[in-house]
Amino acid sequence: MKPIMLYLWDISKRKLMITFLVFLIIEAFLLWQMNVKLSSAAAVKQEVLFIIALTVGVISYFLLSLQIIQAYGKSLKNPLLRLTPMRGKQYIYATVFLLSLISIIGQVILMGVCYIASSIAIPQSGVGAIIKEIWQTSTTIEGIVVVVVDFMESICVMLQLILFITIGKILIGRRKLQVLFIVVGFLIFNQICSLFSSIFNLFSSGKIVILANEKVATNETFFFTIYKHGEINVYNLLFVIVLSLFLIHITARIIDKKIEV
Numbered sequence: 001m002k003p004i005m006l007y008l009w010d011i012s013k014r015k016l017m018i019t020f021l022v023f024l025i026i027e028a029f030l031l032w033q034m035n036v037k038l039s040s041a042a043a044v045k046q047e048v049l050f051i052i053a054l055t056v057g058v059i060s061y062f063l064l065s066l067q068i069i070q071a072y073g074k075s076l077k078n079p080l081l082r083l084t085p086m087r088g089k090q091y092i093y094a095t096v097f098l099l100s101l102i103s104i105i106g107q108v109i110l111m112g113v114c115y116i117a118s119s120i121a122i123p124q125s126g127v128g129a130i131i132k133e134i135w136q137t138s139t140t141i142e143g144i145v146v147v148v149v150d151f152m153e154s155i156c157v158m159l160q161l162i163l164f165i166t167i168g169k170i171l172i173g174r175r176k177l178q179v180l181f182i183v184v185g186f187l188i189f190n191q192i193c194s195l196f197s198s199i200f201n202l203f204s205s206g207k208i209v210i211l212a213n214e215k216v217a218t219n220e221t222f223f224f225t226i227y228k229h230g231e232i233n234v235y236n237l238l239f240v241i242v243l244s245l246f247l248i249h250i251t252a253r254i255i256d257k258k259i260e261v
Helices: 002-034 040-076 079-083 088-120 126-138 141-171 175-203 234-260
Strands: none
Touching (some): 088 126, 088 141, 141 234
């Protein structure tokens, strides 16, 4: 698996480093702009800049992830694929590992941004309240579960995209048809998976993973509001796990068939 990770890194490191550097420069500039004197207008400015900083972080994460997936797509067209002893699952695991690494690094950097922002935030301002909630809730069991759930679901979505990239790159010759198949196929399949996930909620008597804690269920904080009426329970979490394993298996089989041809 290590040679595949090195190959993916080699063909994507330039774009990854540029994206990462631009992200750090933008975040540093926004944090510098947040360091203002106490006033009502400054408090609003800080809140807007902090939201922009979080948005830039999320966008950068998706760009970095897509660059890894793009590198994976290029590896499928490598003529040396048939000569390597690597199996399909190793390609998938290498890609997922790099995606997970990017996710972890992104989480650490964003927490660092929150820490720096907390030191320059105007007391009792919106930014100060948001950061305080993030620090308080992210260290609880519920907060950890939220992060794990987000991570699992994002990896599952990436695996869906990897499946259609694999099918498109291997079975479809024309580039325009590849792009059309990947985009349309991914969107349709993702909606079908979302439908099945919603159906599994009918078998749950309560949101026993996230909302088991009554305090969290009634909390109106920045961190948990989006989960208060969410559809996260043990049934659709199991569905995400099973679906991820299925996607890894079927994608690896397609790659192995290409190697055997």
